[in-house]
Amino acid sequence: MKNMVKRIMITGAGGPASINFTMSLRIAPEKMFLTGIEANEHFVNLAKTDKCYLAPRADEPNYITRLNEIVKREKIEFLHPQTDIEVLTVGRNRQKIEANTFLPSQKAIEICQDKFLATRAWQKKGIETAKVLEIKNEKDIDRAFNELEKPLWIRAKHGAGGRGSTPVENKETALAWIKYWKSRGKPWEFIAQEYLGGRNIAFHSLFKNGELITSMARERLEYIYPYLAPSGITGTPAVQRTVHNDVVNKIGTEAVLAVDPNYNGIASVDLKENADGTPCPTEINSGRTFTTSYFFSYAGAELSAECNMSVKWFANIPYLYVRLAYKEAVPKIPKYNILPPDVYWIRHMDAPAKLVWKGKILGAMYR
Numbered sequence: 001m002k003n004m005v006k007r008i009m010i011t012g013a014g015g016p017a018s019i020n021f022t023m024s025l026r027i028a029p030e031k032m033f034l035t036g037i038e039a040n041e042h043f044v045n046l047a048k049t050d051k052c053y054l055a056p057r058a059d060e061p062n063y064i065t066r067l068n069e070i071v072k073r074e075k076i077e078f079l080h081p082q083t084d085i086e087v088l089t090v091g092r093n094r095q096k097i098e099a100n101t102f103l104p105s106q107k108a109i110e111i112c113q114d115k116f117l118a119t120r121a122w123q124k125k126g127i128e129t130a131k132v133l134e135i136k137n138e139k140d141i142d143r144a145f146n147e148l149e150k151p152l153w154i155r156a157k158h159g160a161g162g163r164g165s166t167p168v169e170n171k172e173t174a175l176a177w178i179k180y181w182k183s184r185g186k187p188w189e190f191i192a193q194e195y196l197g198g199r200n201i202a203f204h205s206l207f208k209n210g211e212l213i214t215s216m217a218r219e220r221l222e223y224i225y226p227y228l229a230p231s232g233i234t235g236t237p238a239v240q241r242t243v244h245n246d247v248v249n250k251i252g253t254e255a256v257l258a259v260d261p262n263y264n265g266i267a268s269v270d271l272k273e274n275a276d277g278t279p280c281p282t283e284i285n286s287g288r289t290f291t292t293s294y295f296f297s298y299a300g301a302e303l304s305a306e307c308n309m310s311v312k313w314f315a316n317i318p319y320l321y322v323r324l325a326y327k328e329a330v331p332k333i334p335k336y337n338i339l340p341p342d343v344y345w346i347r348h349m350d351a352p353a354k355l356v357w358k359g360k361i362l363g364a365m366y367r
Contacts, residue, residue, distance in 0.1 A: 006032040009076045011086040013052050014043025017291045018082040022048045024297035024318035035074045058089040071099045078325050087287040102325035103287045108260035112286035116191050125258040129280040130194040141174050144192035157189040164188050198273020203252030208324050210262040212335050216296055217248045236291045242343040248279045249336045255281035295345040302362045
C-alpha cells in the first residue's frame with residue numbers, strides 16, 4: 001500500500017449500501033481510485049465508482065478468479081465486500097485474494113450471519129435478547145407457541161433486509177408462511193423469535209483488535225414502502241434520527257465483543273426494545289456498513305463545527321475504516337455519540353435525501 005492514491009475495490013457497487021459507502025469515500029479529504037464489481041448487468045450503471053466491472057455472484061465458483069483478475073488489472077490494494085454473501089465468501093478466501101481486507105475473523109462472520117448462533121453467543125455472555133428457537137419441523141412450531149408469548153416473530157435464519165420475516169399469532173399462519181417460501185424454491189432455514197415491539201435501533205461501530213474506535217446509534221422511524229412487507233419492515237428506512245442512549249451503546253458494544261473479543265472492522269448491530277424498554281440485539285451485519293452509511297458521513301461534514309471537531313470526516317465511518325485498513329492514524333474522536341441527537345435523515349425512492357437538524361435542512365448538496 002505504497003501508492004499516493006489509494007486504490008480500492010467495492011463489491012456490490014450498484015446497490016444502495018455500496019453507493020452510500022462510495023459516496024462517503026468521495027467526501028473524504030483525499031482522492032481515491034475506486035473500482036466496483038457488480039453481479040447485476042443493469043446495476044453496473046448505478047455504481048458511483050471510477051470503474052465498475054460485471055462479475056459473477058459471490059456464490060458462483062469463478063467469483064474469486066474474476067475478482068483477482070480485476071484486482072490485478074486495476075492494481076487494487078484494498079477490498080471492501082459489502083453484501084453478506086460477499087463478506088462470507090471473501091472472508092473464507094481472504095488468503096487467496098490478492099488485495100488486503102480488514103474483516104472480522106471468519107468465525108465471527110459466520111456467527112453473525114446465523115441469527116440463531118448469534119443469539120446463543122449473546123445469551124452465554126448474559127446479554128438480554130429475544131428468546132429464539134430453531135424451526136426444523138411442525139413440532140418445533142408447537143414448541144415455539146408453548147414457550148414464547150404471542151405474537152411470534154418468524155424469520156429466516158440467514159439473510160438481511162427482513163428476509164422471510166413476519167409476526168404470527170397462530171400455528172396455521174406460521175406453518176403456511178414457511179411452506180410458502182419453500183414452495184418458491186427458497187431453501188431457507190427458519191427460526192421463531194420472541195416478538196419485540198419497541199423501538200428499532202441501529203448501532204454503527206468500528207473496531208480494531210477488540211477496541212472500539214467510534215460508534216453512533218440511530219432510530220429507524222419509518223420504512224420505505226412498509227405496506228409491501230407483512231412485517232412492515234422492508235430493510236431500509238425512509239426516516240431515521242440519531243439517538244444518544246448509554247444502554248444502547250453498552251449493549252451494542254457488548255454484543256460485538258461477545259461474538260469476538262478481538263473483533264476487527266465494521267459491526268452494524270440491529271437492536272429492538274422489549275416490553276421493558278431494554279434494547280436487545282437481534283443481529284449483527286458483520287464486516288459491512290448499514291445501507292445508509294452516508295447519513296453519518298455527510299452529517300459529520302455539515303456539523304463538524306457544532307461537534308467541536310477540527311476535521312470534517314470524524315463521523316465518516318467508511319473512511320475511518322479505510323484508514324485503519326491502511327494502518328494509518330485516525331483522529332481522536334469519541335467512542336460513542338459522535339453526532340448530536342435528533343439529526344434526521346429523510347429519504348425515499350428517487351428522492352434525494354435531506355439532512356434535517358433543529359427543523360432546518362442542512363447542506364447545499366441536496367437543496
